[in-house]
Amino acid sequence: MSDITKQSLSELVENIKGKKLSSSEVTKAFVERSEKSKELNAYITEDYVNALNKAKKFDEKPNLDLKLPGIPMAVKDLFCTKDLRTTAGSKILNNFVPTYESTVTQNIWNEGAILIGKLNCDEFAMGSSNETSFFGNVQNPIDKNLVPGGSSGGSSSAVAAQLTPITIGTDTGGSIRQPASFTGTVGLKPTYGSCSRYGIVAFASSLDQAGPMAQNVKDCALLQEIISTYDEKDSTSIDFKRNVYSKELTKDIKGKKIGIPKEYRVDGMPKEIEDLWKKGIEYAKDCGAEIIDISLPHTNYALPTYYIVAPAEASSNLARYDGVKYGFRAEGENLIDMYEKTRSEGFGAEVQRRIMIGTYVLSSGYYDAYYLKAQKVRKLIKNDFDDAYKKVDAILTPSTPSSAFKIGEKTNDPVSMYLNDIFTVPVNLAGLPGISIPAGHDAKGYPLGLQIIGKAFDEQNILNIAYAMEEKIDFKNNITDWWIK
Amino acid sequence: MSKNKSEYLINRNDNQYEVVIGLEVHAQVTSESKLFSTSATKFGAEPNTQVSLVDAAFPGMLPVINEYCVKQAIKTGIGLKAKINKRSVFDRKNYFYADLPQGYQISQFKDPIVGEGKVILDMQDGQKEVGIERLHLEQDAGKSIHDLDPKNTFVDLNRSGVALMEIVSKPDLRSPDEVNAYIKKLRSIMRYLGTCDGNMQEGSLRADVNVSVRKKGSKEFGTRCEIKNVNSIKFMQMAIEYEANRQVDLIEDGQTIDQETRLFDTKKNETRSMRSKEDAHDYRYFPDPDLLPLEVSDDFIENLKSEIPELPDEKKKRFIEKFKLSPYEANILVSDIETSNYFENVIKKSDVKLATNWIIGELFAALNEKNLEITESPISAGNLSKLINLIKDGTISGKIAKTVFEQMMEGDKDPKKIVEEKGLKQESDPKALEALIDKVIDDNRDKATEYKSGKVKLFGFFVGQVMKISGGKANPQLVNEILKKKL
Numbered sequence: 001m002s003d004i005t006k007q008s009l010s011e012l013v014e015n016i017k018g019k020k021l022s023s024s025e026v027t028k029a030f031v032e033r034s035e036k037s038k039e040l041n042a043y044i045t046e047d048y049v050n051a052l053n054k055a056k057k058f059d060e061k062p063n064l065d066l067k068l069p070g071i072p073m074a075v076k077d078l079f080c081t082k083d084l085r086t087t088a089g090s091k092i093l094n095n096f097v098p099t100y101e102s103t104v105t106q107n108i109w110n111e112g113a114i115l116i117g118k119l120n121c122d123e124f125a126m127g128s129s130n131e132t133s134f135f136g137n138v139q140n141p142i143d144k145n146l147v148p149g150g151s152s153g154g155s156s157s158a159v160a161a162q163l164t165p166i167t168i169g170t171d172t173g174g175s176i177r178q179p180a181s182f183t184g185t186v187g188l189k190p191t192y193g194s195c196s197r198y199g200i201v202a203f204a205s206s207l208d209q210a211g212p213m214a215q216n217v218k219d220c221a222l223l224q225e226i227i228s229t230y231d232e233k234d235s236t237s238i239d240f241k242r243n244v245y246s247k248e249l250t251k252d253i254k255g256k257k258i259g260i261p262k263e264y265r266v267d268g269m270p271k272e273i274e275d276l277w278k279k280g281i282e283y284a285k286d287c288g289a290e291i292i293d294i295s296l297p298h299t300n301y302a303l304p305t306y307y308i309v310a311p312a313e314a315s316s317n318l319a320r321y322d323g324v325k326y327g328f329r330a331e332g333e334n335l336i337d338m339y340e341k342t343r344s345e346g347f348g349a350e351v352q353r354r355i356m357i358g359t360y361v362l363s364s365g366y367y368d369a370y371y372l373k374a375q376k377v378r379k380l381i382k383n384d385f386d387d388a389y390k391k392v393d394a395i396l397t398p399s400t401p402s403s404a405f406k407i408g409e410k411t412n413d414p415v416s417m418y419l420n421d422i423f424t425v426p427v428n429l430a431g432l433p434g435i436s437i438p439a440g441h442d443a444k445g446y447p448l449g450l451q452i453i454g455k456a457f458d459e460q461n462i463l464n465i466a467y468a469m470e471e472k473i474d475f476k477n478n479i480t481d482w483w484i485k
Numbered sequence: 486m487s488k489n490k491s492e493y494l495i496n497r498n499d500n501q502y503e504v505v506i507g508l509e510v511h512a513q514v515t516s517e518s519k520l521f522s523t524s525a526t527k528f529g530a531e532p533n534t535q536v537s538l539v540d541a542a543f544p545g546m547l548p549v550i551n552e553y554c555v556k557q558a559i560k561t562g563i564g565l566k567a568k569i570n571k572r573s574v575f576d577r578k579n580y581f582y583a584d585l586p587q588g589y590q591i592s593q594f595k596d597p598i599v600g601e602g603k604v605i606l607d608m609q610d611g612q613k614e615v616g617i618e619r620l621h622l623e624q625d626a627g628k629s630i631h632d633l634d635p636k637n638t639f640v641d642l643n644r645s646g647v648a649l650m651e652i653v654s655k656p657d658l659r660s661p662d663e664v665n666a667y668i669k670k671l672r673s674i675m676r677y678l679g680t681c682d683g684n685m686q687e688g689s690l691r692a693d694v695n696v697s698v699r700k701k702g703s704k705e706f707g708t709r710c711e712i713k714n715v716n717s718i719k720f721m722q723m724a725i726e727y728e729a730n731r732q733v734d735l736i737e738d739g740q741t742i743d744q745e746t747r748l749f750d751t752k753k754n755e756t757r758s759m760r761s762k763e764d765a766h767d768y769r770y771f772p773d774p775d776l777l778p779l780e781v782s783d784d785f786i787e788n789l790k791s792e793i794p795e796l797p798d799e800k801k802k803r804f805i806e807k808f809k810l811s812p813y814e815a816n817i818l819v820s821d822i823e824t825s826n827y828f829e830n831v832i833k834k835s836d837v838k839l840a841t842n843w844i845i846g847e848l849f850a851a852l853n854e855k856n857l858e859i860t861e862s863p864i865s866a867g868n869l870s871k872l873i874n875l876i877k878d879g880t881i882s883g884k885i886a887k888t889v890f891e892q893m894m895e896g897d898k899d900p901k902k903i904v905e906e907k908g909l910k911q912e913s914d915p916k917a918l919e920a921l922i923d924k925v926i927d928d929n930r931d932k933a934t935e936y937k938s939g940k941v942k943l944f945g946f947f948v949g950q951v952m953k954i955s956g957g958k959a960n961p962q963l964v965n966e967i968l969k970k971k972l
Contacts, residue, residue: 080545093544100538102545199545205774234547235776313774316577319588320542324640339581362769371771
C-alpha cells in the first residue's frame with residue numbers, strides 16, 4: 001500500500017487489526033513523510049528512531065484489542081512526555097525533559113499508539129498563527145504563505161499534511177478550532193473538566209482544555225473517548241459519565257434544535273463567512289435539524305473578558321519559569337538580576353506582553369476594575385448560554401471571522417490578531433464543548449470552518465451533528481504536497 | 486517576665502503608654518503529607534528528599550488538596566470556639582523568591598476556612614479573652630541557605646508545600662506576659678487536638694508580631710509595625726519590649742512612626758526595618774484556578790466535632806469541680822495534655838490530693854532538674870500511683886517516700902519492691918516501737934526527768950531519737966502516741 005498516509009485513522013486501525021498493515025509499515029510511512037516535510041516546520045522535536053523501534057516491538061507481540069494498535073502519532077509540544085523534550089514552544093523550556101507523562105498522552109499510549117514527535121505551537125500556546133513559537137513559524141500545507149492558525153498550528157499543519165493520522169492540541173481561546181478551520185481539518189474542544197490538565201504546560205488554568213484534531217469527525221470521536229478520563233490528579237477534572245463517542249456516533253439528528261445567535265453577525269464580517277454560515281444552516285436543515293434564532297447578549301464582551309482572565313492566570317502560571325529549578329537560566333549579578341535576564345531572554349515578545357497585561361489587571365487598585373469585573377462578565381456569558389440551551393440543543397456559528405491569513409500579516413497588530421478568536425473564546429469562557437468542521441472554501445480556495453457549540457458534557461450531541469453535516473458538506477481539502485521536492 | 490501580668494505600661498516624662506499587640510501565628514499542621522502533595526513532612530530529613538514534582542512546581546503539575554489537613558484546620562477552629570466557614574477559597578499570593586518554586590504561595594485571602602473565635606487566658610489579675618480574627622490554610626515555602634557557599638545560595642524544598650495554619654488574633658494583647666500566655670494557650674489547645682505539635686525549635690510554631698503604642702486611655706490605635714517571623718516566646722517578648730520602647734521614644738521625640746515590616750535581631754536584641762509600606766509587595770491575590778472552592782458539609786463538621794477531646798478550659802473546670810483542686814493547681818495540670826493525662830492516670834487508683842501535691846511538687850522539680858518532659862518521666866503514672874498508696878496506707882512515711890521517689894527517678898522501679906528490698910517499710914508494730922522507746926528513755930534518763938518536771942519542749946527530742954534509731958522507719962504517729970504514755 002503506497003498511500004498509507006492518506007488513510008484516515010479508522011482505516012489504519014482497521015488495516016492493522018485485519019493484519020493488512022503492520023505498525024512498522026504505518027509508522028515508517030508517517031516518519032518518511034514527516035522527514036520529507038521539514039519545510040512545514042511542524043515538528044519541534046522528532047522521535048523517529050524510538051518510534052520505529054516501538055513499532056517493531058508492537059509487531060512482535062501485537063495487541064489488536066487496543067483502540068490505537070501501533071498507530072504512530074505526533075502531539076502538540078505542550079504535553080509533557082516522559083524522557084522526551086517538552087518546550088511549550090519557548091526558549092525558556094528549550095532544554096526541559098520531563099520525567100513524567102501527561103494524563104492525556106498516557107491515555108493515548110495505553111491504547112497502543114506510538115509517539116513520533118512533538119509538534120510546533122505558539123509559545124505557551126499564546127497566539128493565533130503559530131508565529132510566536134521560539135522554533136519558528138509553521139507553514140499551512142494549503143499554501144506556503146499562509147499561517148496554519150494557532151496556537152496548535154504544528155498540530156493542524158501536521159494533520160492536514162498527513163504527517164500524523166491524528167493529533168491532540170490544547171484550546172484556551174480557540175487554539176484547536178481556529179487552526180482546524182484554517183487547515184480544513186476537524187478539531188474538538190471538549191467541556192472544561194473532560195480531559196485532565198495534569199502534565200500539560202499551563203497557559204490559563206480555568207480555560208485550558210486538551211482535545212483531538214483529525215481528518216474527520218469519526219476519528220475525532222474515537223480520540224476523544226480515549227483522552228477524556230476523570231483524573232484525581234487534576235482538581236478541576238469532572239467525574240461524569242463519558243460516552244463511547246465513536247461507538248455511539250450517529251448521523252440521525254432529526255429534530256435536533258440548532259440555535260443561530262444573532263450577535264455573531266459581527267461588523268465587518270466578510271461576505272464569504274456570512275455565506276458559509278447560511279450554507280451551514282441549510283446543511284443542518286437538510287439533516288433534519290430545526291433552526292431557531294437565539295440571542296447571546298453578552299457576546300461583545302467575551303473578547304475583552306478573555307484578554308483579562310487569560311493573561312491574569314498566565315502571569316501567575318508562568319512565574320515558575322524563573323531560571324532557578326529547570327529550563328533556561330541567564331547568568332546574573334544577583335537573584336533579581338538573574339530573574340530579569342532569564343525571563344527577558346527566555347520569553348518571547350507576545351508572552352511578555354501577556355505577562356504584563358496579566359500583572360497589571362491583578363495589581364492592587366486595578367483588580368476590581370479589571371479582573372473582578374471580568375469574572376462577573378464571564379458569569380453573564382455563561383448565563384447567556386444556559387438560557388439559550390433552554391431552547392436549543394446546540395449552536396451553530398462560523399469558527400473564525402476569516403480564512404487563514406498570510407504569515408507576517410498580523411504580527412505587528414496584536415488586536416487584529418486577538419480578534420481572530422472572537423467566535424471561539426465565548427465557548428472557553430463558558431466551559432462548553434465546541435467542534436470546528438471544514439465546511440467550504442473562500443474565493444482564494446482557502447478552507448473555512450463551522451463551529452458547533454454544545455451543552456456541557458454533551459460532546460456526543462455535537463459530534464453527531466458534525467458527523468451528519470460532514471456527510472452533506474462533503475468537503476475536500478486542496479493539498480498539493482507542494483513542499484515535497 | 487513570668488509574673489503573668491496583664492498590665493504593661495511604659496512611662497516617659499509625664500506620659501504613660503499602653504502597648505497594643507496582635508499576633509499572626511504560623512502553626513504547622515500535624516500531617517504525614519503536605520497540603521497539596523503526597524510528599525512526607527518529617528523534620529530534619531536530608532535536604533530535598535521530601536520534594537514531589539508538585540512541590541518543585543514542574544510544568545503541568547497541579548495541586549490536590551489534602552483532606553486530612555482540612556480536617557485539622559477545622560478541628561483547630563472548633564478548639565478556638567470559632568465559626569467554621571463551609572465555603573472557603575484558595576488564592577494565589579504572587580511573589581518571586583528562590584525558595585518559592587511556583588512563584589506564588591497558595592493561601593486563603595478573602596474567604597478563610599475559619600472565622601472569628603476566642604482564646605481565654607488565665608492572668609494574675611483574672612481571666613482575659615483574646616479574640617481570634619481568622620484561621621486560614623496555606624503552604625510553607627522552602628528554605629534558602631546562604632552560608633554554605635561564598636557565591637551561591639542553596640535551596641532546600643523539604644518544607645515547600647508543608648501545610649500551615651495562620652491564626653490571626655485581634656489586637657487584644659496588652660503585655661509581653663499576655664503574649665506568653667496566649668502562645669502557650671494556643672499551643673496547648675492545638676496539642677490537645679493533635680493538630681500542631683507546637684515545637685518551636687523545629688519551627689512548627691512561629692509568629693509575626695504587630696506592635697503599636699498609644700497613650701493610656703486613648704481609644705485610637707497607633708501606627709503599627711510588624712515584626713516578622715519570630716520563633717520563640719522569649720524573643721517575641723524581647724522584640725515587643727524593644728519595639729514598644731522604640732515607638733514611645735519616637736513619639737516623645739515628636740516624630741511619627743512609619744508603618745513598616747521589621748526584623749528582630751536576636752543577637753543585638755533590637756528590631757530593624759526590613760521594608761517600608763511603600764516598598765510592600767503587591768501580592769496580586771486571586772483565586773487559584775487550579776483549585777475549586779473548598780466546600781464542607783454540616784455533617785463533615787459535626788463528625789469532626791464528635792472527635793474533639795475535652796479541651797483545657799473544660800478540663801480545668803472539671804478538675805476544680807470534681808477533684809476540688811484549686812484554680813492554680815488545675816491550671817498547671819491542664820496546661821499540657823501530656824501532664825493532664827499523666828495526672829488522670831495517677832489518680833485512677835490513688836488519692837487526688839496527694840497525687841496533685843506529688844506531681845506539682847516532687848515530680849515537676851525532679852523533671853525540671855533533669856530537663857525532661859513529662860512524657861520522658863522515668864516514673865510511670867502507675868508507679869507514682871503505687872507510691873502514693875504506700876504513703877496513704879501507712880506503709881511508708883512521707884519522708885521515706887522521698888527516698889523511694891529518688892530511687893524511682895533512677896529507673897522506673899516498682900516502689901513496693903524498693904521498699905521491700907531496702908527494708909524501708911514503716912515500723913507500725915506497737916510492741917516493737919515500745920521496745921525502741923523504752924531504750925531511748927533508758928538512755929536519756931536525765932532528759933526524761935526534765936520533761937516530767939515540765940520541760941515539754943523535750944518531746945521533740947525523744948521523737949527524733951526514736952526515729953533515728955529506727956532508721957526513719959518508725960511510724961511517727963504511733964511513736965507520738967506511745968511516747969506520750971511512757972513519759
